[in-house]
Amino acid sequence: MAEPKKKTSHSRVRKRRSHQALKEIQYTFCSNCGKPVLPHRACLSCGFYKERKVFEIKVGSKAKKKVKKKKEKAGAENKKT
């Protein structure tokens, strides 16, 4: 099996890893609602992109189901105690 000819020194390892640090997330603020948004992405809380509405936010089935489930769980727990 192929083996490295020489041991990689601590210095060399650290130099290599100096580029692996995570960068801070770059974001801007929505022109409509002012919430932080990733650049070149539509706002997820109001559906605006470049000052016009791109999509509707559904206050929909999934969110309602989640709330219902939570309420049911809480209700069940209350009954037990």
Ligand SMILES: [Zn+2]
């Ligand atoms: Zn927005």
